[in-house]
Amino acid sequence: MAEAKTNCLFLLTTFLLYTLSSASGSLDSDLTALLDFRAASDQLGALWTWNRSDPSPCSTWLGITCAGGRVTRLVLEDLNLNGTGALSALSRLDGLRVISLKSNLLSGSLPDLSSLSGLKLLFLSYNNLSGPIPPTSSLHRLYRLDLSHNNLSGSVPGSLNQLTRLLTLRLDSNRLTGSISGLSLPRLQDLNLSSNLLTGSIPPSLAAFSVSSFSSNPALCGAPLLPCRDVVSDPSQPGTPNMTSNAAAPVPPAAAVVTSSPSSKPEAAPPQHNERMSRAAVLAIVAGDFAVLVFVSCLLFCYFWRKFAWRKSTSRLREGEKIVYSSSPYGTAGMAVAGGGFERGKMVFLDTRAQGVKRFELEDLLRASAEMLGKGGYGTAYKAVLDDGSVVAVKRLRDVQVAGKREFEHHMEMLGRLRHQHLVPLTAYYYARDEKLLVYDFMPNGSLFSLLHGNRGPGRTPLDWSMRIRIAAGAAHGLAHIHHANRSSPRLAHGNVKTTNILLDKNCEPRLADYGLAMLGPSVGVATRSASYRPPEAPPADSRRPWATQKGDVYSFGVVLLEILTGKAASDCGAIDLPRWVQSVVREEWTAEVFDLELMRYKGIEEEMVALLQLAISCTAVSPDQRPKMSQVVKMIDEIRVSSGGEASPSHDSFDSISDSPSVVSEDASAGRVGVSSQ
Structure with missing residues (x-):
């Protein structure tokens, strides 16, 4: 009996193992x-x-x-x-x-x-x-x-x-x-x-897509296509829809009226009013069309005239646009003194020994043709072309509650001493009660943000892996230099690390911009995109006190690394921030799906990408104590660059991706073409 039970148990176990192996394949x-x-x-x-x-x-x-x-x-x-x-x-x-x-x-x-x-x-x-x-x-x-x-x-x-x-x-x-x-x-x-x-209405959840997503479906209606009340059936072709703005059922012609009497032959029907009514309708339609044509012509004339006048006034404004707006020869760039008069501010140059630095005064900036490139949390950025043809970038600190004059000058001198091949040099500054200007070298080749997210549609030239890792390494070296330049208290931090503040010079070398401005004072308005780089321990974005730490810089730099790897903007993940989104995907063992599909054409870079991803995740750790120092980050990125052994060759054999990614066009795709960013 026991032997029979044993045999049955053996057979059952064998059957279960066979079933499981067959199911698993x-x-x-x-x-x-x-x-x-x-x-x-x-x-x-x-x-x-x-x-x-x-x-x-x-x-x-x-x-x-x-x-x-x-x-x-x-x-x-x-x-x-x-x-x-x-x-x-x-x-x-x-x-x-x-x-x-x-x-x-x-x-x-x-x-x-x-x-x-x-x-x-x-x-x-x-x-x-x-x-x-x-x-x-x-x-x-x-x-x-x-x-x-x-x-x-x-x-x-x-x-x-x-x-x-x-x-x-x-x-x-x-x-x-x-x-x-x-x-x-x-x-x-x-x-x-x-x-x-397809027929019927487009659901509201899909209304945000373009017309091309639903075109050539004649019976489909609703945003972004025509409203559903404007889609009716064409009675001449059953089943074929007809687009009209005034849908009306066709009216059948009236029957002919015939009169007769017992003693007379049937007479012809009396003349009807249909013909006369048709002529009147035709005249009304012609008159209405003419009125509509005149009305539309007037609208077009007014539209293009206003557009022409606006362009003309804009061109005149740009011709005379100045960085300092005032009717006074020196704008409001003066500081009241005890005697009731005004003391003019002066342009202070920080490193006159550097080659290529040309001295100029505020009057030169007043005469310069200036192009406003953007307004952000710390002021307005301009590209200024001086009379001698030289080009500089100017940051007008109008939206920052700056400290007193002595503290401001001391901070500017400290920033001016920061000289590194991966930092945008601060050339000069101007301080007055109502006017504070920072002068930087102009960076002509845009920002990392524009290279990563600008024009992701057809015709875009993707940012290849070697360029991405080179930009990451250069920015890391620049940030590490800031952290170690002033070893005495207080420890200097960038305070605003993001892709719009990583600019490319004339040789396409990466340079960090806007460093140290967060330590001057709180910004009146911090952009939403900047909030996407703020570490968890940072105060709210609308806080009225300055905040910048080196551990916070490491977190922000980790977000930049994730943008480089994923191709996603830091603010594109909705309610969840980019680091949390990446961690959720990695936890589900979908690591390959994190990476930008534009990188899938390169072969042999998987190990380098995974190594950089691990570094980015460690930089964006929730606890500041768990984040590495920037010196360690620099070392690890340099090791990744050495292991890559040069540029990767194009291929399609990487990860689980085949087609191109959906187009992503950012409103800030052209920002950051100066030595200071627009934010």
Whole structure:
């Protein structure tokens, strides 16, 4: 009896182990599924490297990548793969994270891929797939879905709403029908439903997308398209919508009236008023059109005249625009003295021994043509061209509660002594009661912010990895120099580290700007973007007291490193800040998905990127005591640069990313083209 129980227990254990191993899958079962896919789709022999006898298929089979003994990535683009139903074999690859079969000739219906619960990227565009879109509710990790340019039909499934992480949805150029009013994807960044047969209203949650996302769906209405009341059916072509501003049902013509009597023949119907009414209507329409034309012409004339006048006045203003605004020859740049008169301030040059420094007075700035480049938390930034043609950058401290004259001058002298190849040098300053000016070298090649986030649409030149790590290293060296330049108390800190304050000089070398200004006094208005760099221990952004620490600088620099790695602006993560967003993604073991998709074209940089990511996370630790010193940060970045061994070569074999990232155009893309930032 005991032996029988033992045998039953053994058989049950064996069955359970077999069931678990079958459910979890293996590399051998994955290869079998891939060979079935090849047999159904590869009539031209494009997958000739797929040989079952190959001892290392994960490294030699075209288009596949393995991890943890499973096939996790299948990228077979533009290989003329064809065949009906070939995709069904892929549903057995339950370890897949990426499927990209773009630009092939695959046909048939989409299979049920619900078994691929770990799938993150699905690209099947530019094929000949047909039929409805199957349910996708189990693909809870999917964040990019591209089924565009196929022959898919049916409705947009409501199960898409359960894909809470979806960032990209492209279903354009199909034959999809029905309503999308129930579609709600709060995290969606890239949407294209154009060139389908969709009907009904666009839900408010999708109204923020552009017209091109919904174009060529004649029966679709609502923002950003025409209001739904302006979309009616054309009675001449049933089912075809007609756009009109005054929808009205067609009125049938009145029946002819015939009179007769018993003793007479039927007479012709009396003349009707329809013809006369039609002529009157035509005249009214012509007169109305003429009135509308005159009205629109007047509006256009007024608009362009005002625009011309504004440009003319603006050009005149810029011709005479000065950094100091006043009717007095010296503006308000004077300081009252006890005798009731005025003592003029003077321009103080901090390092006259430096080459290329030209002395000038306030009058020269008054005569200079000045271009206002932006207004930020610590004042207004100008580009000033002096009479001799030299160009300087001027910061007008109008929005900072500056300390007294002696403290101000002492602080400026301390900042003036900071000379480093990665710092924007403070050349001179001017102090008066109502006018405080800082003069810097002009930086002509923009800011790190503009390079990372400016014009992410078509035609953009991506910032490559070697340039990013070089900028990070240069900024780190400059910040470390600030921290160690004055070893006596108080310890000097930058206080406003961010990507708009990392500028590029004429040789494209990075230089830190606006250092030390936070220690002068509180800013009247701190920009929202600056608040995204503030460490947790900092007082609120509207605090009325100055605040700047070296540990706070390390945190802000860590945020800059995360921007370099992710391509996201610090203020683009909504309610959660960038460091917390990165940590949440890393905790879910999606580390590869943190990195900027523009970096995916470079091969052999994964280790360097992960090392820099670890450094950035340590810099943004919540506790200041857990953050490294800037000297340690410099050392680690230099080690990463040495290990990279030069520029990385372009490739598409990095991580789980295929397509370009959604366009991100920032309103500050052009900020920071001076020696001081606009913030």
